[in-house]
Amino acid sequence: MSAAEPVRAALARIAAADRPEIWIALRCEPDLLAEAAALDAQPDGERGELYGLTVAVKDNVDVAGLPTTAACSAFSYMPTTTATAVQRLVDAGAIVLGKTNLDQFATGLVGTRSPYGAVRDARRPEYVSGGSSSGSGAAVALGLVDLAVGTDTAGSGRVPAAFGGIVGFKATRNVVPTDGVVPACATLDCVTVFAPDLALAERAIAIMGDALPPDAPLAAPPAPRVAVPPPEQLGDLTEEARAAFARAADTLEAAGAVLQHVGLAPFLEAARLLYDGALVAERHAAVGAFVETHGDDVDPTVGAIVAAAGRFTATEYLKDMERVAELRAAALASLDGADAMLLPTTTRQPTIAEVAADPVGANSRLGIYTNFCNLFDLCAVAVPAGEADGGQFGVTVLAPAHHDRVAADVAALLTGTSLSAPAGIELLVVGAHRRGQPLNHQLTSRGARFAEVCETAPTYRLHALPTTPPKPGLVRVDTDGAPIEGELWMLNPAALGTFLAELPPPMTLGPVTLADGRTVVGFGVEPSAVEGTPDITHHGSWPAYLAASAAAAPA
Numbered sequence: 001m002s003a004a005e006p007v008r009a010a011l012a013r014i015a016a017a018d019r020p021e022i023w024i025a026l027r028c029e030p031d032l033l034a035e036a037a038a039l040d041a042q043p044d045g046e047r048g049e050l051y052g053l054t055v056a057v058k059d060n061v062d063v064a065g066l067p068t069t070a071a072c073s074a075f076s077y078m079p080t081t082t083a084t085a086v087q088r089l090v091d092a093g094a095i096v097l098g099k100t101n102l103d104q105f106a107t108g109l110v111g112t113r114s115p116y117g118a119v120r121d122a123r124r125p126e127y128v129s130g131g132s133s134s135g136s137g138a139a140v141a142l143g144l145v146d147l148a149v150g151t152d153t154a155g156s157g158r159v160p161a162a163f164g165g166i167v168g169f170k171a172t173r174n175v176v177p178t179d180g181v182v183p184a185c186a187t188l189d190c191v192t193v194f195a196p197d198l199a200l201a202e203r204a205i206a207i208m209g210d211a212l213p214p215d216a217p218l219a220a221p222p223a224p225r226v227a228v229p230p231p232e233q234l235g236d237l238t239e240e241a242r243a244a245f246a247r248a249a250d251t252l253e254a255a256g257a258v259l260q261h262v263g264l265a266p267f268l269e270a271a272r273l274l275y276d277g278a279l280v281a282e283r284h285a286a287v288g289a290f291v292e293t294h295g296d297d298v299d300p301t302v303g304a305i306v307a308a309a310g311r312f313t314a315t316e317y318l319k320d321m322e323r324v325a326e327l328r329a330a331a332l333a334s335l336d337g338a339d340a341m342l343l344p345t346t347t348r349q350p351t352i353a354e355v356a357a358d359p360v361g362a363n364s365r366l367g368i369y370t371n372f373c374n375l376f377d378l379c380a381v382a383v384p385a386g387e388a389d390g391g392q393f394g395v396t397v398l399a400p401a402h403h404d405r406v407a408a409d410v411a412a413l414l415t416g417t418s419l420s421a422p423a424g425i426e427l428l429v430v431g432a433h434r435r436g437q438p439l440n441h442q443l444t445s446r447g448a449r450f451a452e453v454c455e456t457a458p459t460y461r462l463h464a465l466p467t468t469p470p471k472p473g474l475v476r477v478d479t480d481g482a483p484i485e486g487e488l489w490m491l492n493p494a495a496l497g498t499f500l501a502e503l504p505p506p507m508t509l510g511p512v513t514l515a516d517g518r519t520v521v522g523f524g525v526e527p528s529a530v531e532g533t534p535d536i537t538h539h540g541s542w543p544a545y546l547a548a549s550a551a552a553a554p555a
Helices: 004-017 028-041 084-091 134-141 159-164 198-208 239-254 265-275 280-295 300-309 313-336 352-357 357-364 404-415 493-501 542-552
Strands: 023-026 055-060 096-102 147-153 168-171 192-193 225-226 259-261 340-344 379-388 391-399 425-429 449-455 460-465 473-477 483-490 507-513 519-525
Touching: 004 028, 004 055, 004 096, 028 357, 055 084, 055 134, 084 096, 084 147, 084 198, 096 134, 134 147, 134 159, 147 168, 147 198, 159 192, 159 379, 159 391, 168 198, 168 404, 192 198, 198 379, 198 404, 225 239, 239 259, 239 340, 239 379, 239 391, 265 280, 265 313, 280 300, 280 313, 280 542, 300 357, 313 391, 340 404, 352 357, 357 449, 379 404, 391 404, 425 493, 460 542, 473 507, 473 542, 483 493, 493 507
Parallel strands: 055 096, 055 147, 225 259, 225 340, 425 519
Antiparallel strands: 023 096, 147 192, 168 192, 168 379, 340 391, 379 391, 425 483, 449 483, 460 473, 473 519, 507 519
């Protein structure tokens, strides 16, 4: 397939949708087709994993050659370089179609605060689409593009996902670079992605982001513990929405998660502080000088918010930061023992008319379950969870900083998605660390992720060792070897280091050659360790040996 085909198809969908308020700038077709032709000219093996996918970019994120307006034409400038996060998508083969509308200066959660028009909901045009990443969310919800880039300071990468019935992925702060982004609150801003499904959103975030720390878990445990609020603390939801949330929690539990209740008090107090306290001063620091000198060019609600944010003193700001630190400590303590947290993404979807009648109040209600997230440095994955009140309903899985893969795994339990294996160190296990074996927990507790069942090259023999618990010894031999079945797991470097430090004799960690020629790290033993022990190579695997031994045992 030529990359020109999805470009032409996307442009046709955009024309047919007739939703001009979604876009601030669209690239011309000849330029897009020329870029597609350049992609087609690349050798098959060099085409990126996003080859030919179409992307929309929120217009507070730089794309070279397209003006960045932040939904304010008087603020507009022409960037010469593309924001790193977007450039990484392009380098992976994606094609940027254009720039999308937003709540001006990314100030809002409604998608109506823009001189380019209120972005309407994909299904119910009288309702808001959610903001501030309104155009990006609607572009994906309407199927106009494959992916869209947004930003998230207080929930803008999640609220549009909830109302659009799509996925919004907000990584841990600073995992996805924010250079080339017009700041809203510079210390809290995140670049996010919207996609129609979790697998694509996760792939895009992995491409956009930097490597997670070496001790970051690569997977959720097999039965993750998920914190959920008790029903009585969801009073901001309608009855239908509470029922939809309960169904999502039931889905998690049916998929193997263990639910535990957690109080929301510290989370909700921090959420109020983001805009009701001095922390909003960051918005004034970002664009206050411009707003003060361009009052006629600024949305009235945005202008009032930014202007008011300039009244706070440094003392007030530091006091609120101290309170956030206290609330964060209390919130994380309440999550002790939990791998993730499940919350409604937002509250009831308002109409455009309701927002016009109460622009600040309607907006504030949408941030009740989102505002605290970046203050607490949590990662978050927003996914669809059915319908409520005539529209889409969404939930968000949150996890501690750098537990992004854990959040994605728990979200996958809700959506039934199979996620790709992350980058990490491949570890071959052939015995007691395999799934269903007594030491498998030593992998899962370290955040390891199962990758595949595989076989070694035919240069190994397997022996049963007299250990507790029983385990085999894998030995490389020069002659009379055979392929031995094992499992590949992905670990982060720090986890592998702990294995090495705690390795009991006679086990070793070293290179093992697989049947396909790859060399990976694996458990083995020195030849002297298997002298006089039963050779079980003919069974082909440790589970096969255990099964044969059980069958031969006296009844």
